Amino acid sequence: MNSTVIPDATRSAARPAPPPSSVPTPVLGSALIGREEEELVLSVLRSKALFRYYGPDPTSPPLMVATLEREFAAMIGTKFALGVTSGSAALEVALGALGVGPGDEVIVPAWSWVSCFTAIVRVGGKPVLAEIDDTLCLAPGEVTRLRTARTKAVMVIHFQGVAADLDPIVAEARAARIAVLEDCAESPGASYRGRPVGSLGDIAIFSFQQQKTITAGEGGLVATNDPRLFERAVRMHDLGQWRDFHAAQIEAREPAFCGSQFRMSELTGAVALAQMRRIDRIRAHCRMLSARLRQGIGGLPGLTFRRIPDPAGDSGFETYFWVATEELRDAFRAGLQAAAIPCQQMTGTYAQYRRAYVATGLAHAPGATPFHLGAAWPEAAYRAESFPRTEGLIHRFVVIPVGVTHTEAHIDYIAATIRHLHSELGVG
Template sequence: MFRIGEEEVAAVRETLLGKRMWRYQRDSQTERFEHALSRKMNTGYALALASGTGALIAGLTALGIGPGDEVLVPAYTYISTAIAPLAVGAVPILVEVDETLTMDASDLRRKITPRSRAVIPVHINGHPCDMDRILAVAAEHDISVLEDACQSVGGSYRGRRLGTIGEMGAFSFNFYKIISCGEGGAVLTRDPVLYERARIYHDSGLCFFSPGQEVPVPLFAGVSMRISEVLSAILNVQLERLDGILDDLRTVKRAIGREIGEGPDWRLSPMHDADGDCGIKLGILLDTPDRVGAVLARLRTDDFPLGLECPFYSERHVYINWEAVLEQRGAAHPLRNPFREMPVPYTDDMCPSTLDVLRRTLYVIVNPELEAAAAAEAGRKVRKALEG
């Protein structure tokens, strides 16, 4: 959460003192947020939920994904992207990422089988995927597209908002996201049937609808993923801050990137749409993993004002650290484990291109509050470390 102030405090106070703690009461903060988010993202429907993981699971449920299905996910993403298919009874199939660290559309095509039913492209760290190619592959094989835009609220790809390009999109608002309420999520779609199916699932089978209210799809059993009115009150204020946060984030990022430039064995990480980037991390791609370690060591002894990271060491974001997936423990009860009927031959080295590019990437974690002069100085320090 980059910016929080008295406006959020006032919104929470008003909600608490008004004793309106449940989304189905009048003047619902959650309903207000859903309408505001759908307008902001230029999509027909937005459903607020308790988490981004819940948004992915509700999205897959709405799309009809289940036992016997394969869902293609990138090998570099937060583990929730791979866990969500297991939660609906499907199995995740790992796809390589390219130098942008987003899904490699060529490898996506190679990994599709007759059991493939959906693909989850992840706009990781706010960097847009190659959506035109991914959509083309998906259309060719008649598979659904659920965008994981959990780390990219407000970003775009060729003028289209991330999370609104596929059939459905998932957002997250946890503490590490561009706008945040601590924990929260949303699923977006233009399809009223998909929206209703997600709404039913997230609300225990739509328990709290009025008798006689017309529901366009049959009710089915679900779980409770409803978001709190207090969290929605925070999100209503945070959404108003989004454009300002992104403007400042991009300004700081450009200032740092200009100073870093390109060298004999490094360059800024490529992007599929730099104008639509909304990431909090600036990537630098080096020729060898050893160089990444050396540059990190220099910067960490140079009073560097920003965070630094090699994504290979980002733990649950890298498939080799997904024990539950690699060891095929897809559920607590063995009879509910999707791998029981559909074993997948996972290995630690099954996505070598992904591991290679992760080891050769250095991330500078950007703070949108940084002044222009400080951002430029940070960029010069990175270049100095790169030059050795």
């Protein structure tokens, strides 16, 4: 590791003048909550039908979750969508639909959100950690390297608005005869080679948690083209049941099984529906700003942008670039913070092998863990030294999140500040 970088005042560019208004905290869909959300929520309250499957008036069935599902499926181009209570619940439902259980392995990037790992353990499966690459998503080649006779699926996470490099990954999964679960919690509205994320694997999930691109505070959704997976997802999220609502969609062919209870309420459906209709506007704004930022700081020696496999499909709300060392990253972050520019990721993603639940290896009950716990735990496959590519990437990046209240003036100030820091810190 290099020693701390000492700013060289003689090479400093002029300090940029602050924009007319201070750089805001990055916010996405939550900042746009307004009349449309209010009207839909009020219509649910006035109907007194808060449960998605029936209300007090049998002649007027509840509409919000059903409409969200129909419009969301149309937006991403899948045959089916199912509203659930959260993105984490959606992961458990999707894994349950795929039949993941004790003895099964699921490949998941080591750099991912808590529930990407815990959901697998919750259904009895074993998470197998994989390396990421400079897309900050699963590295192609990992499915082939890590698959065993027990591998049932790979979870591909489209990290923070950017689609993973799906073509090679899906090809590997098809060759290995394992399912592809797309985790689109952080990337609704993103696409890959002209196709929306969520429509490219076997089953997909989305989240409507507060921080997400579109939000209902909490909420999630499962999407698939496969009628069998859809039926199993419905049963998994509704205590194994198959109600008339779904019987009107497709004919049931699967046996009943013990499911959980992750049904979306009409109130959540109302907010998520109004938010979903704003997604194009959010993406267009963030894409415009991130393009401007890239233009403003592109070409600076020593700064390398995150690779975006399909730039046309990027949602644009976070721009990542790498610098040479951790010390330089800290200096960049400190400089940005001193200039009142937020530079924290809008996700609490960390390497799974540093999480407390991996250190213990425990599930909710002793017999429920998929790991062989003992003196040798954590095994090498759950320790940092086994992930040199991931480790080489996650300690040196700087991230600039933008949101719907950022303006071009904010971006120009951010870009000028980065250029100033670049010069002041003697990068490149």
